[in-house]
Amino acid sequence: MLLPKFELHEPVSIEDALELKQSHGTDARLMAGGTDVLVLLKKKVIFTDTIISLLQIKELSQITQTNDTVIIGTCATMAQLSASPVIQEKFSAIKTACQSLGSHLIRNRATIGGNCCNASPAGDTIPALMIYDAKVMIESADNKRELPIKDFFKGPGKTDLTPNEILTGFKLPIPPANSGAHYIQLGKRQSSEINVVNVGSFLEYDPDTKKVLNTRIALGSVAATPIRAEKAENLLKGKPAEESSFYDAGEAARKEDCKPIDDFRGSAAYRQAMIGVLTKRTLQAAFEQAK
Numbered sequence: 418m419l420l421p422k423f424e425l426h427e428p429v430s431i432e433d434a435l436e437l438k439q440s441h442g443t444d445a446r447l448m449a450g451g452t453d454v455l456v457l458l459k460k461k462v463i464f465t466d467t468i469i470s471l472l473q474i475k476e477l478s479q480i481t482q483t484n485d486t487v488i489i490g491t492c493a494t495m496a497q498l499s500a501s502p503v504i505q506e507k508f509s510a511i512k513t514a515c516q517s518l519g520s521h522l523i524r525n526r527a528t529i530g531g532n533c534c535n536a537s538p539a540g541d542t543i544p545a546l547m548i549y550d551a552k553v554m555i556e557s558a559d560n561k562r563e564l565p566i567k568d569f570f571k572g573p574g575k576t577d578l579t580p581n582e583i584l585t586g587f588k589l590p591i592p593p594a595n596s597g598a599h600y601i602q603l604g605k606r607q608s609s610e611i612n613v614v615n616v617g618s619f620l621e622y623d624p625d626t627k628k629v630l631n632t633r634i635a636l637g638s639v640a641a642t643p644i645r646a647e648k649a650e651n652l653l654k655g656k657p658a659e660e661s662s663f664y665d666a667g668e669a670a671r672k673e674d675c676k677p678i679d680d681f682r683g684s685a686a687y688r689q690a691m692i693g694v695l696t697k698r699t700l701q702a703a704f705e706q707a708k
């Protein structure tokens with residue numbers, strides 16, 4: 418199967434990319450690593466004769482740290498993020514998620530922004546970004562805005578972006594002391610396989626009272642978009658940071674937060690059971706890191 422012909426634009430600034438997007442309207446497709454776009458074009462699932470590549474815009478690939486915030490450019494690749502010292506040190510669940518995605522070849526091309534804009538309910542980096550309370554940074558020719566990442570996804574393949582907007586990056590607060598996080602994806606094989614379920618958990622605890630101060634739990638592949646397990650989070654806040662509390666949170670996530678479907682990758686019942694197990698495991702691992 419051959420790729421159809423298209424005109425390729427490679428702007429070197431965000432302004433030029435936005436201008437191109439505005440002038441070509443919905444006919445043009447943005448492309449980062451191309452690991453989704455080019456496959457879909459080849460399979461004739463999507464059609465376009467104009468592609469705007471974002472890869473020559475240097476600032477979109479940068480990972481920058483200020484005192485209390487890290488900004489990840491939309492075009493940072495999985496390989497780049499996994500090797501980044503600040504991601505390894507402060508956002509280890511993002512590192513794990515990036516390492517879980519696809520094969521070496523895919524990770525060298527696939528970007529974090531592309532993973533989010535593709536808006537798959539199974540997208541590996543999305544729960545990891547959600548648990549660190551990331552904000553998505555969005556630009557159009559005449560506006561800049563930010564949005565909590567949990568509000569960015571509108572359905573499978575659908576985001577809050579309007580046709581003239583580009584996702585430019587992610588803003589993440591540096592996690593507080595005595596906090597930890599973990600991410601697990603369950604797939605049928607080790608790589609190049611869309612996961613059956615994926616779970617990320619963040620936990621902050623008080624070392625004096627040994628109670629959970631704050632937690633965020635995100636679930637993938639169990640609803641039309643990745644979701645926060647709010648019932649489980651509310652149940653866990655203020656509880657002793659110990660195995661029985663993590664088990665109860667897992668049970669709440671399994672019974673109350675997720676609504677999986679049956680498909681060829683797994684039954685709804687299996688997915689639901691695994692959400693209970695992985696929620697507990699990620700919370701336990703997050704707690705070990707927090708200690």
Ligand SMILES: Cc1cc2nc3c(=O)[nH]c(=O)nc-3n(C[C@H](O)[C@H](O)[C@H](O)COP(=O)(O)OP(=O)(O)OC[C@H]3O[C@@H](n4cnc5c(N)ncnc54)[C@H](O)[C@@H]3O)c2cc1C
Nearest residue numbers: 447449450451452453454519527528531532534540541584
């Ligand atoms: C063999 C294979 C294995 C894979 N395995 C996994 C896996 O294990 N887990 C997983 O989650 N995914 C997997 N994927 C899917 C894909 O690799 C990821 O979703 C990847 O992160 C997409 O990034 P990209 O840069 O290649 O996106 P692209 O293909 O360039 O773009 C994806 C979508 O986002 C839009 N877009 C890109 N950047 C922007 C932007 N800045 N602003 C607005 N819109 C934008 C594009 O128009 C397109 O609709 C796999 C794909 C392949 C081919």
